[in-house]
Amino acid sequence: MKNFEERDSEDYLLLSGILHFAFCKRRWALIHIEQQWNENSLTFSGRLMHKNADNPHLTECRGDIIITHAMPLVSHSLKVYGVADVVEFQRNNTGVELEKFSGFWNVIPVEYKSGKKNSFGSDEVQLCCQAMCLEEMFETAIQHGFLYYGKTRRRFEVKFDDDLRKRVTSLVAEMYHLFEEGITPPAVYQKHCDNCSLVDICLPQLSSKKHAVDSYLESAILR
Template sequence: MDPDDYLMLSGIQHFAFCRRQWALIHIEQVWKENVLTFGGRQMHRNADDPFFTESRGDVLISRSVPLVSHALKIYGVADVVEYHRSDEGVMIPGREGRWTVVPVEYKAGRKKPDDRDEVQLCAQAICLEEMYRTRIERGYLYYGKTRRRVEVFFDDELRNRVAELVAGMYALYDAGITPPAVLLPHCKNCSLIELCMPAVSSRRRSVDRYLTACVGRDDA
């Protein structure tokens, strides 16, 4: 597959949250801003400066780092990648010594009840592992609402979850399928709720089931 056909890494958080949301954005090219996405975009804008590298003692901080994994066939950008000086680390072009690689993803709100943030961060780590030919054990999610970091360990379970989600993304993308809407509690936080209309779709399916049942009774 041509790298130009790779899927966006950032889509994995949409897919983990709602497969229909992912399909609307990445297959049907639909997007709508809400206060949550606006806050996230503003936070990312503060982090995104591809020409800026900050040095804090034994830590280098690079922003807006391009990412790619040819194994997963995804590409994207990391908000921040920290390089910690370590004898067991990798060589960094233009820098002396060796460094361990630590991805950091910025989120505007709070820690989520699901794993959408963790899988996105882990996918970034997998890209960085492939790019630097190293193993990355951990990374961090920084939440703007609480102003604190949450450490994430990239164990086999999380890595397998990432691989399964990416495979699911490609399955829908290759088939060109957008899953039907299902009204769930988390729909109220979705920026696409007015376009997706899960309540209307759910009522329509209920009516269809009712009519089908009535026809079945009449036939009997």
């Protein structure tokens, strides 16, 4: 495993931001550019779900599987850093070598979510970004990982194919563009906005109406 100094990533974006960005670019900008945050029942339950996963001192050995919690991550090619909920090392004939453990091990990222699988693909994007960090850190190839949902108590396999990897790279590049320009995208109201913890800050319905009025006035002036 490569040795990364903390200072190496001090100017990088948070990896966890890609989850918000894939779900709603405005939400990401409110949090990461404008530094705004608000708690609701969904975010609170999410923190409870991560309580054990985020214990950096907890390492478990279960036969041919080593389970590490809250592993620091960084990718210098993507310029992101963060923490993985859980990384499993599964004994195999090929893979990486680990300090204090003999043999070879496959690297498998596992992300815990309190709710259920959504249709935005944001969870898969976050997990793939974690895998890309781990690939760079361990100089290995990672083919798949897992998402565990607390509401359904089910674990889903995610395959890191070319399309998913390209989406990660594209989203990170767009995140950097907005961050460097200080751009917060305008609000576009959708049904899932009502469950967002930032709905009272974002005001998507009001912003969408204002945008419609501005567009109408602009078109009227140009007539």
